[in-house]
Each structure stands twice: as C-alpha cells, then as structure tokens.
Amino acid sequence: MFAITTRLFASKVAAPHAAAVATAAKFPTGMKISPYAMYIKENFKNDVNVKNTELMKDLSVKWKDMTTNEKNKYSQLSQKHNEKKMNDFLKLSTEEQSKLVNEAQEKKAEKAARRQAKERREKRKEVGRPTVPPSAYALFIKEKLSGGGVDVKDKMKEAVAEWKTLSDAQKKKFTDEAQKLKDAYHVTIEKWEAEKKEKTSK
Template identity: 30%
Template sequence: MAPLGLMTAGASWLAKSFSVLQCLSAPYITPVKYLSSQASGPPKKPENGYLRFVLQQRPDITRQFPGIKTVEIIRKIAGQWRMLTPEQKKPFDEAAQQAREQFKIDLHRYQALLTTEQFQQETQEKKQRLAKKRSIIQKRELNTLGKPKRSRYPINMFVSEKFAEARGLTSQDKMKSVVQDWRNISLHQKQIYTQLAQDDKIRYKNEIRSWEEHMVEIGRPDLVREKILLTKSKPAAKAQAIKKGTKKVIDTVKKDTASKTVRSK
C-alpha cells in the first residue's frame, strides 16, 4: 500500500502544480494587502521590494508579449529590476518596510485574540511549514549534487510503462486505471516487473554508495549515511595507528643508539 500512496500523492501534486501555473497565467488581479482569504485567518506576510516590482510590471509585460510563458515574464522583470538604480528601487523597498511594520501590528492583534489551544495549533502548523520548506530546499540541493534516484517497486515499474497509454482524461483517472490493470494481471506477469525492480535495487545500491563516497571526499559528510562514514573512517584510523606505531619504533631505536653511544664513551 505504501508505493500506491506515494504514487497517488505524486499525481495529486502534479495536478496542484498545474493549477498553480494556470493561476499565474490568468489576468493580473490585485492581491489583498495583508489578510489571507479567510477573514479570521492570520495576516499574510507582505511582499518584499522586488516582488512588489514584479506585481507592478507583470501586467505591462503580459500586454507587450501576448502568450508569453510565466517563466519568461519573470525573467524579463528580473532583468529590469537589475537595471534599476538604488534610488529607483527605494520606493518599493520603503513600501515593503511599511508593510512589514503593519504586518507586525496585525500579527500581534491576531495572536492576542487566540486561545491557548489555537496558538499552539498555529505554532505547530508553522513548524510543519518550515519543515516542509527545508525538505524542499534539501531535495533541490541533492538533485543539484546528482544524488541517484531511489529504486522503484514493481508497481512503479508497471505504472511508468503503462501510464502514457492508460485510460482516462486526467492524471488521476489514468492512475486509477493503471492501478486497476496492475491488480488484474497474473502473478507471472507481475514477476517480470518484480525482477526489474530487483535489478533497479542493485543499480541504486551501487550508485548511492559511489555517490556517498564522493560526498565524503568533497567535504559533505552531512549528506551521507552513518555506516558509510564508519567504513571510510576505518582505513584512516588504521593508517594513523600504523603511523604512530612506526614513530614509536623509530623513537625506541634512537634511544637505544644514544644509550650505546654513551656507554662506549
């Protein structure tokens, strides 16, 4: 059930991402200045100077370049922002500073109205959001560093092969039909994907070990499993012990030579 849950969550995430992109491509709408969509909700953290500039320039760019992609819009506006002088940026930064001060006042008023239980719930939700944000940042970093993809389950192998030709108009419908097909195929057919998953597990085991050893070499042991660190430390500890032993023998020989020299005199 775990693999199926992961795939369902993945499909849901794709659908949400598509909805976000649709919203970004919609006509520009002036956002609410401080509060969230819920009147009883917490005040919304204000935009910084750059984002205020983006919101101001976006309608103009959209009119000048009909049909332009959102990524290109942001790229053009970012270029315009870089060309502004400090004096030209000053109004946006000052507006952002005023909004931050008002946000602190609104937040204090909002928190004063919360019960102890509501405040604890808000604190817990904030921790969860921060943890999710850190997780996203870490995943991006790992992708940049080329961390190998995890091995897949047999059902994942089946879904990746059949999803493109699956029945249904939406991603969720396709996923449901593929999962249903997986349940209906014979054990002999499933064995093929089981073998593919076993081969993929070997692939991942070899690649992740090589990657982790490389991370240790470039000074990123924080990204490595503990057992890899222990394995890497054993040769170093052994070499250090040999070095100490050799030094001890040399020191002993020097002492014996010095003693013989003194006695001969």
C-alpha cells in the first residue's frame, strides 16, 4: 500500500528530493488509518456513564452490520487521510523524515512496554502478588494529575516537562516517599514469597 501511494506522489516532488526519499528505509508507523479506524474516530463519543470498552464493542457490532455502500464513506475518508499524510511526509526533508520515523518507533516501543507492564500487573494480581510501589516520578505525576479543570493530556505534558526541571532537592519529597514504599514492599514481598513457598511445599 505504501509503495503504491509513494509512486502516486513521486511525480509531485522535486527530482532530487524524490531520489532522497527513495533511499528512506521506512515510513513512520501510524501514517495510515483503516476504514474501520476512521469509523471509530468519527463515531466514538465519550460517555461518563458507559465504559469505553462497551462503547467500542457497540461500535464494532454496528460496523459489522453495515453494508458495503455504508462502509464506502469511511473507505474514502481513510484513503483521503492516508494520501494527505503521505504527501505531507514526502515534502519533508530527509532529516525531518528520519526524525518522524524515530519518534514513531519510540512511541511504538513505549506502547508495547505499557502493554507488557499491564500484562505483568494483571498476572501478579491473579496470583495475589503484592503490587510494585510507584517510583518518585510516578508519585509526582499522580499528584499533578489529581484534581480537574485541565485536559488530562495537557496536564500530563506539563507534569513531564516540570519534572525534568526539578532539582534533586525539589524531588526529595517524592524520592523519600518512594523509598518508604519500596522498603515496605520488600518486607511484604518477602512475607508473601515465604507463605507461597510454604503452601507449595505442603
């Protein structure tokens, strides 16, 4: 799909730049959006009274029941979106393209890491393993995200940026608290492991 789209736009880009693009190893992930994803994007509406998983399930059922003609609208929107993304990407310099590719790879890795961490937490919960305490950074972020008024994403960005500017003295409140939680965790986990070992030995 990417190769075909690249050829469609190659004629619109200056020859030297097109040659440089041709040598690019890959395109950043997330540039394409499927008709189904476009449908979700256009129709998903947050409802405080309904879980997101339920909303997604409902939309999925409706999508499956739609006719080909009804889905065609989202196929066209998807194609238009993807072509614009590709066209915009091809107009960038090689350096800018590489930067976008690297950023996309980092986001993909972070997403995978979060998914793996979630799976580990769920597995620990299943076996009753004590929860790993939060780090000083996590405690700081939690404090900053508490309350309301500002969009969570905006608050998160501000908190991340603020943490980077804090001195060790300013971080001490959170590092001390994190250390206390860590010490308590070690005591709890040792007790849990001892009890688990005792049960399995019976």
